[in-house]
Amino acid sequence: MALVAAATAAPSLHNAQPWRFRHHPADATLEVRADFERAMPHTDPDNRALYLGCGAALFNLRVAAADSGLHTGTRLLPDPADRELLAVVQLDDSERPDRELATLFPGIARRHTSRHPFQEKPVPAAVQDALCDAALREGAQLAFPEAWHVESLLEHVRDVEGRDSLHPEGREDIERWTRTGAESAGTAVDGIPEDAFGPRKQRGRAPVRDFAGRRAVPGRPAAVFETVPHLALLGTRNDHPADWLRAGQALERVLLLATLDGLATSLTSHALEQADLRELARDPRSAMGFVHMVLRLGYGPAGTGTPRRPVHDVLEID
Incomplete structure (x- = not known):
């Protein structure tokens, strides 16, 4: 699914990609779930960075949905009993999408972390x-x-x-x-x-x-x-x-x-x-x-792209 492919382009600590997704076609929802097997006990003992990465993936999903003409509604941590469930995104084609979000879509493919020197030039x-x-x-x-x-x-x-x-x-x-x-x-x-x-x-x-x-x-x-x-x-x-x-x-x-x-x-x-x-x-x-x-x-060289897990490895469809 294109929305999940966009979501997985998000940054995460050491590019561990600590996320999974579950699609429910019957009610047009996508779940963003944590993959705690990709947690980092030494670097990220409280899973703060894991949540940050999954939040970034959630935002990319919202942007891609808007670019596809879909309105999204998001609920964070909807089920306290389900520790892995971080967010549920409702996809709706009957309402107008957020066009401001859609304008960010080209940035998903272009954004990469740059570990190169930058110019000694201020940001306006x-x-x-x-x-x-x-x-x-x-x-x-x-x-x-x-x-x-x-x-x-x-x-x-x-x-x-x-x-x-x-x-x-x-x-x-x-x-x-x-x-x-x-x-x-x-x-x-x-x-x-x-x-x-x-x-x-x-x-x-x-x-x-x-x-x-x-x-x-x-x-x-x-x-x-x-x-x-x-x-x-x-x-x-x-x-x-x-x-x-x-x-x-x-x-x-x-x-x-x-x-x-x-x-x-x-x-x-x-x-x-x-x-x-x-x-x-x-x-x-x-x-x-x-x-x-x-x-x-x-201002400096763009970063190098890093590998991504195939969508079929991270997406489950009910």
Whole structure:
């Protein structure tokens, strides 16, 4: 189904794609379900990132439905007894679709995480305002931190990188979800292949996680990244699973709009994977109570596409 194919193009932590879908033709609904077998106990112990990824997939589904002329109604977490059921989307061809959502559809195929250097060029204020408005439309907040806050965030990234070296078990999730050598040669359907690692950071302060770690990747170049990266924080006032799903939808709405505006985008949750650092990530003067993702935005090379699971692997039809 085309709607599910669009949904699966969403970003997720380490491209684990922790979602499943169930279609009920009789009542024209699509369920978005969590695939907890793809959870990450070290990196994402509370499943926050899993919910964010599924929220992003839910948003893509809504966009694709609007592009197909369908109106959608969404219920989040409709059944407390069914832990895997995250959302139910009602598809309706009798009402007018959301044309604003439909305009974002071309961005689904074009959006890829870019782990390349960006230009030292500011993002125009008008573009920033539009991206902030996009997040608000999905019940979340996007904020562009001041210089002092960016310095603090970069210090948190350096801190967590040091912690990683002291606790190598934390790399188990990365090793599970990265594909190198023959494993990345067109056969993988999930995870991050080596051609999407991006160049090794020679200099610069952009918060780009090195998925190669200590593994040698033949032919991988080194590059100088930006000195002053342009970061944005995405968060919500509260911190419950429904808020994570809203944040995931807001994240994808922001990413699609940024892509269509000509921006390259990158995501990092590295410093948010530690509870103490996540609490320090927010601006104490902001109404944003909880930060869920740090976005890096700028002008530079588009990212490399990553593999996706076939629709028949993730879709069940009743």
